[in-house]
Amino acid sequence: MLGGMTHTSVAAYAAPAPKAPLERTTVPRRELGAHDILIDIKFAGICHSDIHTVRAEWGDGGNFPIVPGHEIAGVVSATGSEVTRYQVGDRVGVGCFVDSCRTCDNCRAGLEQYCTGELGTVNTYNDTDRNGEATYGGYATHVVVDENYALRIPDALPLDAAAPLLCAGITLYSPLAHWQAGPGKKVAVVGLGGLGHMGVKIAHAMGAEVTVLSQSLRKKDDGLRLGADHYYATSDPATFEALAGTFDLIVNTVSANLDMGAYLGLLRTNGTLVQLGVPEQPLPIAPFALIGGRRSIAGSLIGGIAETQEMLDFCAEHGLTSEIEVISADRINEAYERVLASDVRYRFVIDTSTI
Ligand code: NAP
Ligand code: ZN
Ligand code: ZN
DSSP: OBTTBOEEEEEEEEBOSTTOOOEEEEEEEEOOOTTEEEEEEEEEEOOHHHHHHHTTTTSSOOOSSBOOOOOEEEEEEEEOTTOOSOOTTOEEEEOSEEEOOSOSHHHHTTOGGGOOSSSOOEESSSSBOTTSOBOOOSSBSEEEEEGGGOEEOOTTSOHHHHGGGGTHHHHHHHHHHHTTOOTTOEEEEEOOSHHHHHHHHHHHHHTOEEEEEESSSTTHHHHHHHTOSEEEETTSHHHHHHTTTOEEEEEEOOSSOOOHHHHHTTEEEEEEEEEOOOOSSOOOOOHHHHHTTTOEEEEOOOOOHHHHHHHHHHHHHHTOOOOEEEEOGGGHHHHHHHHHTTOOSSEEEEEGGGO
């Protein structure tokens, strides 16, 4: 018993303390409430945010032990008494949050990721739910989630390659849709990692002209195969001269600090740079880089539930999935090192049957 509710223990991988390697453990899952579904997790993607979080790089200290994982794909194995949206056997996903206040203007508008209510957006892990209990993520065998915060994974999408869509996919789909990437628009994707490779695929499917800006030309063949029209190395200063004033939209997925002025110079008049990566340190901006050309810098956080479903349906319609390397759970720590070294093509996905 915890907090007056009964719980079941499930196997998981957790970081016991900041920067410590992840290890096998068990965590509690609540008994099914009326609107809860029990998901038999099949696959969980490794997002760079998982790594920032367990390394306590975002300044909030963290609520250890932390079970990361917010790119969850699985199958419904039980339903609460009043569940109407899902049945046992349905293929479902869970993304970065599992609840929100449901009544604030943002929640009502389908922008639950920006919930302003007292509860706020309840993150899938390293957070506290409405019962006051710690949330634990998808590096586990099972999760219990309210049916209103689960997504339906279309039959056309395999569960392993669909898992990363729940964070990487929606994180790119939402700003690309909001800033209207499409025919006639020049879009640059900075960083060809987990987020970036989905940005290339989705922006291409939306009809935009897509350029990858990567540290080197090492992944150029991949980038072009994924749908990019152009590919440049940011280690080459000539890139910034050749592309000055080119893009309507730049989506920056890089997890480290970049020279923002150099990238803002690549925007055309009225262009927007959307910051998606969340490096540990602030990013300095020189005002002249914005003033000249009436440029904007913006940010975007994942997407709401309805938009995430729209993204999954869009990916099914266009045949888009993540490029993945499926690993067993005992390789999570090694995978983290490879992500940190930009040695990922393009998302590690944990086969949770190995936990
Ligand atoms: P990732 O797979 O590690 O990809 C990041 C890419 O950035 C790398 O593949 C690399 O691309 C480039 N990069 C890494 N270090 C660099 C450096 N020092 N200088 C220049 N480029 C560098 O990570 P991810 O999972 O895509 O996540 C990326 C960032 O987005 C993380 O900070 C994560 O926390 C954040 N994130 C934000 C949201 C949101 O809602 N806004 C959602 C999820 C994740 P190249 O090798 O091509 O240069
Ligand atoms: Zn993520
Ligand atoms: Zn709300």
